[in-house]
Amino acid sequence: MTEHPSAPAGRSPITPARQASLREHNLGMVLDQIVNVVNPPSRADIAASTGLTRATVSALADRLIAGGLITELAPVSSQRAGRPAVPLVPAPRSLMAIGLEVNVDYLGVRIIDLTGAVLAEQVVTGNFRATRPEPVMATLAAVFADTVAPLTAEGIPLAGCYLALPGLVDRKTGPLRLAPNLGWGPVDVVALLTEATGLTDTPVWMANEATLAARAEAEMLRPLGVHSFFYVSGEIGIGGAIVNDGAVMPGRHGWSGEIGHTLIDPLGPLCGCGALGCLEQYAGKDALMRAAGLDLALPVDALLTTSDRGRTVLALAAGGRALGTALSNTINLIDVDTVVLGGIYAPLAPYLLPEIQQEISARVLFHPWSPVTVQAAQATDYAALTGGAMTVLGEIVRDPSSWTQRILG
Amino acid sequence: MTEHPSAPAGRSPITPARQASLREHNLGMVLDQIVNVVNPPSRADIAASTGLTRATVSALADRLIAGGLITELAPVSSQRAGRPAVPLVPAPRSLMAIGLEVNVDYLGVRIIDLTGAVLAEQVVTGNFRATRPEPVMATLAAVFADTVAPLTAEGIPLAGCYLALPGLVDRKTGPLRLAPNLGWGPVDVVALLTEATGLTDTPVWMANEATLAARAEAEMLRPLGVHSFFYVSGEIGIGGAIVNDGAVMPGRHGWSGEIGHTLIDPLGPLCGCGALGCLEQYAGKDALMRAAGLDLALPVDALLTTSDRGRTVLALAAGGRALGTALSNTINLIDVDTVVLGGIYAPLAPYLLPEIQQEISARVLFHPWSPVTVQAAQATDYAALTGGAMTVLGEIVRDPSSWTQRILG
């Protein structure tokens, strides 16, 4: 048996706190306020919301400005007495955070900056079932190079890349263990990518597609006060991710969220995994299409546009019941009050929701006094690309000085 | 619908880091080294293992000595050249950390100090099914008072109490929402306890019984390098807890780990929760006793000593298969590589393990290249009492200065 190369995080990291750690923490906190708060805050606003003094915030803000991470806007007269505040905003086009993805029927690149704006993106549709990793990653590298080129010419530095894959990926650095729907076995995809792109001094990380899509969704839901939820991503297989207090829980190896092989019926159909009656055989895309009497190669939209409406509704109801059962198990286990339907389930949500809700209200123990919300994903179009790029941004916000040092030398 | 009084933890807490935070962190780190490392370390050892300088460790150690949390042992000549090292150990009998528990057939108190030694304990067996909270908590308070009295007379200060209950408890401060096997509904048990004991200036917290038992188990497994596992606690019902990187994951409200109502068979027997085919109906204590043809009122040991050995083995095998199925769902979902069998499953482990292992190897996706270990719990006798007390200790180790300030004034 292969050993796990990604060492466990262990418990509390025993790292001494020095003066520099102080500044690191506070600098990150200030940048977080500027990046993640709706209205551009002034230095005084940040001082009030963080508890730092205005003097300290000023010093930290100056450092962030020097590092090119934030900028001042023109002062706005606030209709009140007093000197007008200078709003601070993340600097546009100051860096590239890159999300990459290879999935069953597309691959692509999305580049965002600290403001969250998409600087460039490119998605290529195709059929990547039963392929070999090398040529596909070469294609991805070519698309990447093409998308990045004009921005590099503009002089925008590259902060990092996050690659999303539909399979089991070890925490952060890989390798990929298994991607059944691509037909890929154990392979060090990061090595392939760094080689094909020549990215030697840029961090390249990878994660499961559902994990990164969930991260994008978490960013959408945070302003709404939703910090803990389970994200189900329907595709050919069914993946998922656990979001707890705003953070994705990767699990021991990074493989958490695999809800697709939850037992629905011990006498159910045989699954590709070798067991009987897995959720995937009831609510996976192929199962839904088959139950609706549609060609498996069609896109999911066919379910919504087919003429045989009655059969489709029945098929989706059955799928929704199975999904609701598996989600009930999940909710009892991890205790979340929100479920987000992503992937193919997002457009199908209106047909799935009633059955899912019914199963959940019957099976979730705490439902009577703390009801569970089920909703379609807000972040839809290639959410994993956005989630990957946002994760790169998150690393910078957590420790801005390491980035500014990398840039300023 | 009642609203959730325990506010969500939100994301990263936005608290400014001052110089005092530095000392707090480093002080906690030093104390952690002294409390949780096998051989009593010297100041120099701690400097080496933490990365702090010897000067800093000396200053912090002096502070901990002044606060009464640690003591120096006599220097040991190490058979090497150089001045002999002074081993630092947690101070014995310097404080009381208290675990309390009310369960279906017993209630009790256990008091430990920073060394982990049990200073006193008292467990009263009884039948607390279908009781009312008030008289039971009064009994617990009486046992508590009786156990604490001699230690209080000795002048040992009380650090805090953690109460374990077999039901859904909101994070840390309660209330208890539901304890089906006690027959208790929503009730503010902490208020009852503080009132009955007169503990006004001592923190009193509560949590699910399995959560706290898992914490005790985590302490046992940490030196062995196991930091992530799922703890299943078999009782009348079946509870559990998710331990991730050494920390119990409480979930949104504190109700995580409820594996007992995982679906095993959609056509299975009716469960008390109202659904069909829950795990509890296959592997709960009553189900096992019934399948073995034993009186439900007997203790589990009856399963091991009964004359009808064949029937018992079959009953346990069937229970083990159901448990294995539910655990497989769980492992795929949360990605742990270890499962710990606690509660009644600990003594039954030899009979359950083969069936559980077989189900897991068939259903866990990553099992082929990263096998899952299933083992009986190490911490057994009233583990939740120890876990509760240890959690109180953990609070002190995380921030020793707040404790020393409370003591020294």
Next chain:
DNA sequence: TCTGATTTGTTGGTTCAATGAACTTATCGC
């Protein structure tokens, strides 16, 4: 139009925890 109130942002001295280098203490080996 000027003055006072108000709020923002900056400046310079102060505080405090960790650092680093030198120093003291205590042992071992020869």
Next chain:
DNA sequence: GCGATAAGTTCATTGAACCAACAAATCAGA
């Protein structure tokens, strides 16, 4: 008894945040 070695301590230095005072820019009212 002496040098080598390691543990623990002392003290001046560094650096980040704090505090209080100040400068800058606006509004409101006389």
